Amino acid sequence: MRACIDIGGTKVSVSLNDPARPLELLARRHEPTAHTGTSEAVALQCIRMVAEACAELRIDPAQVQQVGVAAPGPFVLCDGRIELATPNICGGLPGSHGRLPNDWGTAPLEAPLLRRFARVRIENDAVAALEAERRWGALQGASHCAYVTWSTGVGCGLCVDGRVLHGKQGNAGHLGHSFASDDAHAVCGCGNVGDIEALVGGYALERRLGAPAHALFARAGQGDAQALATVDELCRVMGRALHNITAVLDLERISLGGAVFLNNQTLLLPRLAAQLKSRLPSLTAGCELLPAGLGLRVGDFGAVALLD
Numbered sequence: 001m002r003a004c005i006d007i008g009g010t011k012v013s014v015s016l017n018d019p020a021r022p023l024e025l026l027a028r029r030h031e032p033t034a035h036t037g038t039s040e041a042v043a044l045q046c047i048r049m050v051a052e053a054c055a056e057l058r059i060d061p062a063q064v065q066q067v068g069v070a071a072p073g074p075f076v077l078c079d080g081r082i083e084l085a086t087p088n089i090c091g092g093l094p095g096s097h098g099r100l101p102n103d104w105g106t107a108p109l110e111a112p113l114l115r116r117f118a119r120v121r122i123e124n125d126a127v128a129a130l131e132a133e134r135r136w137g138a139l140q141g142a143s144h145c146a147y148v149t150w151s152t153g154v155g156c157g158l159c160v161d162g163r164v165l166h167g168k169q170g171n172a173g174h175l176g177h178s179f180a181s182d183d184a185h186a187v188c189g190c191g192n193v194g195d196i197e198a199l200v201g202g203y204a205l206e207r208r209l210g211a212p213a214h215a216l217f218a219r220a221g222q223g224d225a226q227a228l229a230t231v232d233e234l235c236r237v238m239g240r241a242l243h244n245i246t247a248v249l250d251l252e253r254i255s256l257g258g259a260v261f262l263n264n265q266t267l268l269l270p271r272l273a274a275q276l277k278s279r280l281p282s283l284t285a286g287c288e289l290l291p292a293g294l295g296l297r298v299g300d301f302g303a304v305a306l307l308d
């Protein structure tokens, strides 16, 4: 039995998994992400939740020695071990604006998990989702591909020549924090002004619209001209981001996930495809844009895909 952990800024999900049935998540449980105590609180929460899942299935926790963890970035390395420097988790970071009841500069993850588990693999959540989509979803058989999430935040996992890209600290694919505009009102949780996540991410969108994003998409779906113009503008930003990664990496397929995209794909997919294909066909022709094959479950299976 292996453990699968999906850490988000607001929620931690833990389940156990039998290698013989990889798409079955057992004793699954969720909790709000720990935001108080020592900076190891999130790691200790994960270890406790695995123990609780073992108790539910009446198995000896010592049997569970392998864990896959999908976590939000950015990551930093301390003595070669991954720590989270995530503005939604670490209250000591400039981008967290004092919203959190802690002063953590980072949240150590890999070192405390290695004190409990023999084998630990931690990846950025979009990279984990890319692995899941390559194994079971819309990216099966693709060697040059990306998984792009458009949700509260924006990010991607990238694969070129059949190799998943990681970078020097496992941070390859932080597409949301690449710059797209000089709009001084578009401030990202990371502290950047005018990056993609600040312009189109679900959290920033609510702040800028002063209303939940789903209300905008509902009005657009009913044909409201002003709402449709806003959706067009969002797709111009996101479509250019897709064009940019295609132009840089020569991709053949992109899988799109995340709640903002998946809940509104009838409106968004044709607009994004038009943005991607409207320029430089020598680079963009032959690059398919598909909804995530695993749909909203792609987050669940990201951590599973990190296990052998």
Ligand SMILES: [Zn+2]
Binding pocket: 176, 177, 188, 189, 190, 191, 192, 195, 197, 198
């Ligand atoms: Zn940012």
